[in-house]
Every structure is written in C-alpha cells, then in structure tokens.
Amino acid sequence: MEHVLRQCLIALRLAERVGVEEDGRVAVYYTALLTNVGCHSDAHEQAKWFGDDILLKADKYTHAHHKLQGAVATLRQFGSGGGMAHRFRLGLEFAVSGHRDLSTMIEHHARMARRLGEDLGLAPDTLAALDASYEQWDGRGYPGELGGDDVPLAARLALIGEFVEVAHRVGGIEGARALLRNGKGKEFDPYLADALVGEADLLLAELDTVDAWDAVIGSEPALAIVLTEDEVDAALLAVADFVDLKSPYSLGHARAVAELAAEAGRALGLPEGDVRLLRRAGLVHCFGKLGVSNAILDKRTPLTRGERERLHLVPYLTHRMLRQSPALRPVGDLAAQYAERLDGSGHPAGLAGPAVSLPARVLAAAHAFQALREPRADREPHPPREAATRLRADVRAGRLDGAAVEAVLSAAGQPGSRRVAGPAGLTAREVDVLSLVARGLTTKEIADRLVISRKTVANHVEHIYAKIGASTRTAAALFATQHGLLVTPTASPPGSARALR
Structure with a gap:
C-alpha cells in the first residue's frame, strides 16, 4: 500500500536535490506515479502461466540486480497451484505460443503507461519518460534501446525512487544505500545514486510517518494539471477502462455500469448532481479488483471460502483508494456500497434497509445486471431476459430495490443497433x-x-x-x-x- 506515493516523494526530493527545474519536476512527478500503472494489464496471462500475478511481481524487487536469478525464480512459479499434469500441459502450451506473452511483457507495460498518459493529456516529455520507464543506465533494461544520458532524466529518477522505496521499507536507510551502491552504473544513473547515498538521511527522512497522500498532493510542481468537472469525468473513464483490463471477463464493465446507473438514476428523478455522482461511482466501483489476484478473478472452478472473502475486499479497497481525496471521497463512499443488499446480506459493511441510499441501490442493480450479462471464467453471459428474471427474484427476496431494478432494466432495454462496420x-x-x-x-x-x-x-x-x-x-x-x-x-x-x- 502507498508504494507509488512514497516512490514519487523520493524521486521528487532527489530531483530537487540535483537541481532539476520546476518544469522538469512535472515530468518526474507524473512519471513516478504512472511508471507501473500498466503492470496489471496482462495479469490474465501472468496468472495463467504462474498462478498468482500479484505474488509474481514480488521477485522484481527480491532480485533487483540479478536478471538470471529473477528469471530462475519466475520459472519456479510456472504452473503454480496445479499438479504435475497441469504443469506438463501448460508447459506444452507455453512452448508453442506462451513464450510470446512474456518476451515483450515488460516493454508492453511501458507502452500501456504511455497510453494512459496520452488519455490523461500529459505533456510530451512525460510521455517520453513513460515510454522509457524500464530502461536502465547500462542499456540492459527493456526494451534495451536506450542507455546512459539517453534515458530521459524523469525515467531515471522514477526508477531509483521505485527500488529505493522498497529497499528502505524493508531495510531502512542502510538497506537503501546498499541497493544504490550495488546498482550504481547498472540500473541506476551513477550521479543520481551517489547523490542519494550521500544525503539519504535527509532525502529519506520521515517516509515511514509522513501522510503520503497529502505529501504527494502538496508536492505537485507548479500545480501543472487542474481539471474541470467534464475533464474529471473523462479522466475517470480513461482510468476505469484501464482498470478493467485486469481481467478479460471485466472488459468494459465499469463503463457499462456507469451508463446504466446514470440513465436509471435520471429516470428515477435524481438531481443532475446525484446522477453525475452515480455515474462516477459506476466508473470507479471496481477499482479494488486490482488488489485481487487473477488466480481468483479468472478461476474456472468454484471459489473457496477464502477466495470469496478476498473478492469481498474489492469495495473496501476501492473506498481506501478514493477516501484520501476530498474531491473523490463522496464518489468512493457511494461506490463502496455496490455490493450491499437491503436485507443486510451484502458486503463490506452489511448495511441494510434505509442505510443503503437510493443511488447505492441503483448502483447495486446496475452492477448486478451487467455482471450477469458478461461472460465469466466458468460460464457464458446470461441472456437479457434471464438476467432480468434473476434481478426480480432478488427484489422478491428483499435483497435489491424494486424501483431501482426496474429503472436499470428499462435503461438496459434500449440498446443501440449493431454497427455494420466498426x-x-x-x-x-x-x-x-x-x-x-x-x-x-x-x-x-x-x-x-x-x-x-x-x-x-x-x-x-x-x-x-x-x-x-x-x-x-x-x-x-x-x-x-x-x-x-x-x-x-x-x-x-x-x-x-x-x-x-
């Protein structure tokens, strides 16, 4: 939790220490925040080959300077969670086609980070740094096209910030210094590494106690990007589409739920401000699935009780992500209620009856309908009529609100015509x-x-x-x-x- 926020603080402090001007620190700021944002986009493939996509990523820091050791550790996880027969079948499939999934995976993460940066309207120097965010000083990074001073300075600073944050959290200031000395001239720009080693006590001070969110917001250089309400909506939509890449079974889910919920809310007479809030909550309501392994999200067999409990953390994690922002806290408060039920059988808070607001009831109905209409690892999508029948059964059982369900079904009953060409x-x-x-x-x-x-x-x-x-x-x-x-x-x-x- 908050790894990226602390990474950003370290990169910014070091940038200021070595004399990077304010305009240059803007690129450092957004590069450090977005460098690893694409790492979930192929989590489906990571989980397919290695069992747990979240556990797999830990080796990135465990074997920071040893690519061979990192590769060996990765291969040890191949087929994790399955028996010998499963590993054998997976090995054959990997030999035929799977190796292509991995050969360009890391540079793909950089391209996806740049893509999100483009969708968010970030400046060209930031986009260039995101493109090079996995390059190294010695030229042996990914895709290995740049080295030395050719790697954008913002990318070099973000890379140091990322690895030093983990080393400092695990081993304190001396752990950070040891990492920098070992990586100097390899992963890391030697001048930047020396600067941080020499002033680590100052530049890494209070990282464990500072409020990372407030510190990062307060450190934004020149307040470079200020969004209008419409631009906030566009940014949330861009991020929502990006988050839905976590699993092929959730593609477009947030976008569809947001539109259904907003249209249903408008039909129920909600004020336009509440409709906008409802649409935003629809866009963000499943952000928390980034904290759940695709070994669970994409599992083809029934989930265990522990796996179901992990899924139940999604609204909690969503709320935790959004609650720190005064502007987004109301959106997170509403989004966290999408899995609540009127009879108290939902999660994460077990709210019941009047405690579940009308917008939350609409959001719950929209999510439930859209989830039924989408494929899952163990089933095909339910036809619209069957999905409607299931929602109405939940109304009769006292779990969903009847008016909210009917408004959502009415909104879903007006699909556009299928385009002949795309x-x-x-x-x-x-x-x-x-x-x-x-x-x-x-x-x-x-x-x-x-x-x-x-x-x-x-x-x-x-x-x-x-x-x-x-x-x-x-x-x-x-x-x-x-x-x-x-x-x-x-x-x-x-x-x-x-x-x-």
Missing part, C-alpha cells in the same frame, strides 16, 4: 473476432465459436491488429472497450454458474 475500417466479422480476442479466447475457441477455420481466425487477427495499431491482446482489448465493440458471445452456457462478482 472503427478503423473493421468489418462486422472482424468486430466479432476482436471482441473474442479481447476476452482472452484462443484461436481454436474463436474458430469453434464462430464456426470458421483457425487459419481464418489467424488472418482476421492479423488484419485487426494492423488496422487498430495493436500488437497484444490487452492493447486490442482497450481499443474494443473504448469503441464499444465488446459484443456478447453466442455459445451455449455450461452447466454450472458462479455467484455474481
């Missing part, structure tokens, strides 16, 4: 293929679903990637989400279905 010149068939690629289906699964040959699927994917300028599933998924191309698959559902999540 953006970037995509054909209707290419839109079908893209939506399934985005959901993480294999070439064989797409071929079976659309009753076409695997070769035809491969040709479609090649043409799609060329048209939309993508090279990975997650980039294609983000394009599909932002352009409303996540059409509903048509295969028959399997016999079992998981509880809503």
Whole structure:
C-alpha cells in the first residue's frame, strides 16, 4: 500500500536535490506515479502461466540486480497451484505460443503507461519518460534501446525512487544505500545514486510517518494539471477502462455500469448532481479488483471460502483508494456500497434497509445486471431476459430495490443497433473476432465459436491488429472497450454458474 506515493516523494526530493527545474519536476512527478500503472494489464496471462500475478511481481524487487536469478525464480512459479499434469500441459502450451506473452511483457507495460498518459493529456516529455520507464543506465533494461544520458532524466529518477522505496521499507536507510551502491552504473544513473547515498538521511527522512497522500498532493510542481468537472469525468473513464483490463471477463464493465446507473438514476428523478455522482461511482466501483489476484478473478472452478472473502475486499479497497481525496471521497463512499443488499446480506459493511441510499441501490442493480450479462471464467453471459428474471427474484427476496431494478432494466432495454462496420475500417466479422480476442479466447475457441477455420481466425487477427495499431491482446482489448465493440458471445452456457462478482 502507498508504494507509488512514497516512490514519487523520493524521486521528487532527489530531483530537487540535483537541481532539476520546476518544469522538469512535472515530468518526474507524473512519471513516478504512472511508471507501473500498466503492470496489471496482462495479469490474465501472468496468472495463467504462474498462478498468482500479484505474488509474481514480488521477485522484481527480491532480485533487483540479478536478471538470471529473477528469471530462475519466475520459472519456479510456472504452473503454480496445479499438479504435475497441469504443469506438463501448460508447459506444452507455453512452448508453442506462451513464450510470446512474456518476451515483450515488460516493454508492453511501458507502452500501456504511455497510453494512459496520452488519455490523461500529459505533456510530451512525460510521455517520453513513460515510454522509457524500464530502461536502465547500462542499456540492459527493456526494451534495451536506450542507455546512459539517453534515458530521459524523469525515467531515471522514477526508477531509483521505485527500488529505493522498497529497499528502505524493508531495510531502512542502510538497506537503501546498499541497493544504490550495488546498482550504481547498472540500473541506476551513477550521479543520481551517489547523490542519494550521500544525503539519504535527509532525502529519506520521515517516509515511514509522513501522510503520503497529502505529501504527494502538496508536492505537485507548479500545480501543472487542474481539471474541470467534464475533464474529471473523462479522466475517470480513461482510468476505469484501464482498470478493467485486469481481467478479460471485466472488459468494459465499469463503463457499462456507469451508463446504466446514470440513465436509471435520471429516470428515477435524481438531481443532475446525484446522477453525475452515480455515474462516477459506476466508473470507479471496481477499482479494488486490482488488489485481487487473477488466480481468483479468472478461476474456472468454484471459489473457496477464502477466495470469496478476498473478492469481498474489492469495495473496501476501492473506498481506501478514493477516501484520501476530498474531491473523490463522496464518489468512493457511494461506490463502496455496490455490493450491499437491503436485507443486510451484502458486503463490506452489511448495511441494510434505509442505510443503503437510493443511488447505492441503483448502483447495486446496475452492477448486478451487467455482471450477469458478461461472460465469466466458468460460464457464458446470461441472456437479457434471464438476467432480468434473476434481478426480480432478488427484489422478491428483499435483497435489491424494486424501483431501482426496474429503472436499470428499462435503461438496459434500449440498446443501440449493431454497427455494420466498426472503427478503423473493421468489418462486422472482424468486430466479432476482436471482441473474442479481447476476452482472452484462443484461436481454436474463436474458430469453434464462430464456426470458421483457425487459419481464418489467424488472418482476421492479423488484419485487426494492423488496422487498430495493436500488437497484444490487452492493447486490442482497450481499443474494443473504448469503441464499444465488446459484443456478447453466442455459445451455449455450461452447466454450472458462479455467484455474481
């Protein structure tokens, strides 16, 4: 928790110490905050190959200076959570195609961070630093195209801030100094490393006790970016689409819930200010899933009790993310109630009856309907009529609010017509293929679903990637989400279905 905030503080303090001007510190500020923001975007693949995508990331810091040791530690986690037969099957699949998922994974994270920076309207020097955020001083970073002074200064400062934050938290000031001495001239710019070693007592002071959020907000150079209300909405939408990349089963979820909830709230006569708040809560309500492993989110078999409890942390984590901002605290307060139920059976607070506000009741209904309409690892999406039946059953059982449910169903009953051709010149068939690629289906699964040959699927994917300028599933998924191309698959559902999540 708060690793990135402290990383930003370290990078800013060091930047000021070495004389970086205020304009340059703006790039340091946003680069340090966004460097690792793309690390969740291929969590589905990470969990598929290594079991727990969150645990996998710990080795990044454990083996900071030893790529070979880090690679060996990563391989030890291959197929984690499965038996020998599972590991053998996974090994064959990895040998055929999976190695491509990993070969460009880290530079893909940098590209995705830059993509979010573009969506947020950040300056060109910040975007350039994000592009190079995994490069190293010795030229042996990722993708390994830059080294030395060619690596943007903001990227060099952010890299030191990231690793020093972990070393300081684990080993104190001496642990940070040891990391810098070992990495000097390798990962780290030697001048910056020496500067931080020499003044570590001052530059790392009070990191354990300072209020990181307030300190980072107070340290923003020149108050460079101030958003209007409409720009806040656009920023939240950009981040929501990005967070939904966490799992192929949640692509476009926040965007859809926000629109359903806002339209239903307006139909119920909520004031426009409450409708805007409701829409924002819909965009952010599942931010907390970033704290849940894809080994749980994408699991194809029933969840254990402990795994269900982990899922129940999502609204709590969402609230924790947002509560520190005075501007976003009301949004987080509402968003945290999406899983509450009128009979007190929900979570995280077990609110009941009048304690669940009308906007929260609308948000709960919108989330429940949209979740039913989406595929999950162990089931196909429910048809609209079946989803409506399930929601009305929850109304009769006293869990959901009847007026809120009917307003959401009315909003969901007005879909736009299916476009014949998509953006970037995509054909209707290419839109079908893209939506399934985005959901993480294999070439064989797409071929079976659309009753076409695997070769035809491969040709479609090649043409799609060329048209939309993508090279990975997650980039294609983000394009599909932002352009409303996540059409509903048509295969028959399997016999079992998981509880809503």
